[in-house]
Amino acid sequence: MVRPPRFDRDRLLDAAVRLAASTGPTGVTMSAVAGDVGAPSGSVYHRFSGRTALLAEVWLRTVERFQEGCSEVLEAPTDPLRAVCAAARHVVAWSRAHPQEASLLLYRAEDFGQANWSEEHIRRAHRGNKRVRATLSVLAAGLGADGPRAAERVELAVIVLPLSVVRLHVWAGHPVPAHAEDLAEECAAALLGVPSPSTPATG
Template sequence: MARPPRFDIDQFLDAAVRRAAVSGPAGVTMSAVAKDAGAPSGSVYHRFPGRAALLAEVWLRTVERFQDGYLQALASQADPRRSARAATRHVVAWSRAYPQEAALLLYGPREFGRPEWSDEHRARADRGNQRVFAAVTALARELGALDPQAAERVTIALVDLPLSLVRRHLRAGEPLPAHAEDLAEQCAAALLDPPVENP
């Protein structure tokens, strides 16, 4: 029976996350990831055909893990406003729990080489984004946000606002303050309450 591989994909992706959090996407090279994982370079090439595939996988694994929790939060409550608040809290709480992954997501897929990704990787990224867009759009409708301005207000409350709070502290190299979840929720509530109505 063949011996199991000493290094698996997740070990390399974990090393890539750590490297990206410190050095940005440019620091995520095949040799750097192999060194950080304590593996020979050939082991990385055995799992990933090239650097574009490595960058795609580290980006996609990170963003998909975030999106899974975010989507769960959006569907967590019968009251859409409570779901909206839960989603804003999730952005901050996830970033607090996974600061290296959150630092990675301060970049964008283009900075992780999206133009060089395979068609399969690009399609996977698009599917994830479409799921989030559809869920936010559905929640906006439940909130009565039926015109473009009202819908944008929901997007700001659920996406832009909590991300900007996280981004400011992470880019300054600071831990998220203890009140960050509460503040994100309060700001979202201020945008969503009273009920969003058509003008």
């Protein structure tokens, strides 16, 4: 029986995520990844053609995993309001469950060398972004709004604002608190002008 490789791509990428989370993208080098897992440098070069490819894979794997979870929530068969609230909460919950990956999302693709990515890496990035934006457009239409501005407002509500809630705590070096989901949901609902189920009724 063939033994699985000791230093497979995911293990090396996990090390790169740890390095990026602790030192930023500049700390992700081929030698640093090799040193983190105790692998020979050749093992890293065998799986990634160079640092540019490594950085692209670190960024894309993180973003794709994040986008996949968001898309599953947004595309679930439910009414648009519930989808908005569930997506805003999911962003915070995912970030709490994956704190190192969440810290990477506070950077930009440009910080991970996007200007020098291969065409395939660029296509992967575009595919993921296109899927999310298409889903957000459908959600905006379901909320009675249409057009690029409405889709951008929904993106702000369900992704950008919740990530901002996460950022406050990540930058301060604190765990994301339990109430952050409610706060993200309330912000999303306020931006879109819809009631938030987590806000107690008054009167």
